[in-house]
Structure formats: C-alpha cells, structure tokens
Amino acid sequence: MAARQALQVHLDLLSQPCRALHILLACTRLPHTVRHVALRRGEHRTPEFTEINPMQKVPVMVDNGFILTESDAIIKYLVNKYDVPDHWYPRQPERRARVDEYTAWHHTHTRPHAAKVFLLEVLLPAQTGSPVEEQRLIGALSQLQETLDQLESMFLRRQPFLCGDDITVADLLAVCELMQPEGGGAGHPAGSPPASALEESSSSCCGRRLRPGARRAVRPERPAPRQAVTSHRGAGPAD
Template identity: 80%
Template structure:
C-alpha cells in the first residue's frame, strides 16, 4: 500500500468481525478512516450503504474505489497489501495454508457457536423483553464447548497461537468471537486455562488495540451488571 494511502472501513464494533478488522488496522498503524455503521439503528439498510454492500452487512473496506466485503477477505487483503509484519498472513505456502485452514473452519464453528450464546443471553431478551430460554442456551453452550475442545486439540496443541508461533489474522477472528459472550457477563474461557493463556498472548501481541476495539462490549457488560 503506497505511503499515506488511506483506506476506509465501515464498522460497528458490536460486531465481532468488525472488531478483528479494527484491531489489525489499529495495532499495525495502517492509515485508515473508520466510518461507523450502527446496526441497531438500521444504518446498514440505507440505500447509500446498500450500494457499497448489497448484503447490507459490515465490515466493508473501500480502497481507492476497490470495495471489499467479508472480514476474512478484508483481513487478508490488508495484511497482503500493507507494509505490516509478515506473520499476520505469512507468504510461505504452508504457513499461509494453516491460516486459511483455520479461517475456513471458523465460519461454521467458532463464529456461529459463540455468537449464538450471546444472542440467546443478550440480544433476544433485550429485543423481546422475555426471559432467557434456558434449554436453548444449554444446547448452545454444549455446541460451543465442543468447538473449544477442537480449538485446543486441533489448532493450539502445544503452540502459542492458532496457526503457529506468531499471531495471525486467524487469532483475531477467533478471539473476537470468543469475547462476545462477555457482553452477557459470561467468560466462556474461564474454565479453560490453555485458551485463557492463548487469549492473553493475543492481547499482549496487539496491545491497547484490543481494549479499544472491545470498549463497546465492555460497556454492554457493565450496564447489564448495574441492572442486576
């Protein structure tokens, strides 16, 4: 990416994939402009936004007329185009394939299973005014536990990060999903020391960018605590 060239990103930081993009941009200092899109207000359904992404979802990246959707593609594009350390999305074929392996798995495992816990504990009760459906929540937590088992046995094994010895875009996608249930006061990694150590390593690798991206989620958690 040419020096001084700035990309635009359309984000809502209550969205897990948006936080992953935000963290990469923030901690690597890629020149960028954030345009916030409040999903709860329907700002993603305006005609102007639909021109950018007919799917009406965030994140969206605009790089001098080039429009890209889907967080996985955006993260890999930024890591490939910008002058950032190679570990984010390695050029070496086998190491890059490990990142691609996780991100392909992520979209039908980590992402839906962690998101469902948050949806059942926070979003649905807030929208409907009803109580949490405990039976559905128990099933969702069981699915998430199976995913966490696989994260430990398939991906982490004895290595510090999901795809090897260095942090990659795969770690950002995963950690942002697994933080989401914290909005309902639930730390899904509390009883899993291996995954807690991994989360701490990711936080250390990205520094203050982690908490800046998650400030909105922390606020949701704190407001819920204050009501109890």
C-alpha cells in the same frame, strides 16, 4: 492523474468481525479512515450504505474505489497488498495454509457457536422481553465447549497461538468471537483454559503493537447488561 483516495473501512465495533479488522489496522498502523455504521440505528439499511454493499452488512472496505465485503476477504487483502509484518499472514505456503485452514473452520464453528450463546443470553431476551431459555442456553454452551475442545486439539495443541509461535489474523478473528459471550456475562464455558490463554496471549501481543488510543479495542470495557442489550439490537448483519 487523479489523486489516490485514502483507504476507508465501514465498521460497527459492536460487530466481532469489525473489531478484528479494527485491531489489525491499529496493530499494523495502516493509514485509513473509519466510517462508523451504527447497526442499532439501522444505518446499514440506508440507500447510501446499500449502494456500497447491497447485502447491508459490515465491515466494508473501500480502497481507492475498490469495494470489498466479507471480513476474511478484507483482512487477507490488506495484509497481501500492504507492507505489514509477515507473521500476520505468512507468505511461506505451509504456514499460510494453516491460517487459511483455521479461518475456513472459524466460520462454521467458532463464530456461529460463540454467537449463539450471546444471542440466547442477551439478544433474544432483550428483543422479546422473555426470560433466557435455560435449556437452549445449556445446549449452546455445550456446543461451544465442544468447539473449544476442538480448537485446542486441532489448532492450539502446545503452541501459544492458533497457527504457530506468533500471532496471525486467525487469532484476531477467534479472540473477537470468544470475547463476545463475555459481554453477556457468560464468560467461557467451565474448563476451557485454552480460550482464556489464547485471549490473554493475543491481547498482550496486540497491546505491545497498538498505539495508546487503540488498546481498548483489544479488550473493550464490558458495558452494564442493559446497555449491552440496547446497543446490540439489530446487530446481526456482520460478515
């Protein structure tokens, strides 16, 4: 019988979904190896990586020969298959449905609206050499503020986490997206304490569960603006 191959994940930690997966693996201490894929150097377009994922996006998981793409699918596969604490993706149907409800909403609201702010403030000026388009950025910030208001009224309400009293995979996905605009110096739109509160609660909760070397993944150091611009060029292909 062939020996079981170790779980592998292909990541670029400049990608928000990759960071969410990385934090989950660190918090749950699932044995795995990381293959770093530098999007800024075009490593996702190499023949070797394209063979694994023809869509040329990260993250990608390889579990004993089983290849899976899309961050939401990978995260839920791991918590379903392996022995991890139930709070990450509860087995109780109603509680699990709440997590699924948020993750479905996430990909049409939190993710695109937070990413748009970062795109307009950091990526496009870096790629074109043009100044920030203030009116478009104001519109994007307004849209993100509306999303944060909905996030509070629909999900957070008066509970500490998106789906209840303990952290779930939904919180990891949300926090990694909401931290991204801060990398460009935008921070959260004015008057959005729910986003900051969720970020602090999730970071604190993950911090208690992370082995020492992994804590920086929860709240990475903000690089100098020019470094952030350079390192994120071409960093679009993330699931």
